[in-house]
Amino acid sequence: MELLERVTQYLQHHELKLITAESCTAGLMVSELARVPGSGQSIDSGLAVYSPEAKNRYLSVSFDTIDTFGLTSEETAREMARGSLDNSDANVSVANTGIAGPKPQDDIPVGTVCFAWAFRHDQKTYLATETRRFPGERNEVRLAAAHYALENIPVLHRQMLEGNLPIDR
Known part of the structure; x- marks a missing residue:
């Protein structure tokens, strides 16, 4: 609970409004917060978007991106974060897509999760992506991924404020 309280205090202190675009964690980030x-x-808001069609319909993720890089890719997570930010009043978006289990898919091991964090600041969008692999059963992976995504909001937001996060557009 301490992590969740720290993240909430950070969001409030910096007047950040969060939207999540969750595939692997299926709404767990917002639920935990x-x-x-x-x-x-x-x-x-929090969006649980599993299918390619939902990612395209609600987040404008390109089918070409999905076909080229796969559902579990930083490129797909990036478009999920951009799309959720563009379609909301939020100024921070966290997206994830991955394989929680029980079986690997397309040679991607269980526990692999791709993340994207997007921040809207001074009429620019800043974006970071990362891929991590978490140990454990399905729901352990989902919870670890949700907490990891949330705990990195303050870290990456500070990097953005210091000029150390790339401008996306």
Whole structure:
């Protein structure tokens, strides 16, 4: 709970409004954050988008990106983060897509999760991506991925404020 409280306080202190675009974690990021009283003022919305069609329909993820790089890719996560930010009043977006289990898919091991964090600041968008592999069973992977994504919001936001996060557009 300490992690969730720290993230909520950070979001509130910096007047950040969060949207999530979750495939692997299926809404768990928002659900976990909502455990903290008062966190709702920092949450715009959370989208659980599993299928390629949902990623395209709600987040404008290109089918070409999915076909070229796969559902579990930083490129797909990047478009998920961009799309959710573009379609909301949020100024921070966190997206993930991956393989929680029980079996590997397309030679991608269980526990592989691709993340993207996007920040809107001074009429620019800043974006970071990362791929991680988490140990454990399906729900352990999902929870670890959700917490990892949330705990990196303050880290990456500070990097952006210091000029150490790339401008996406």
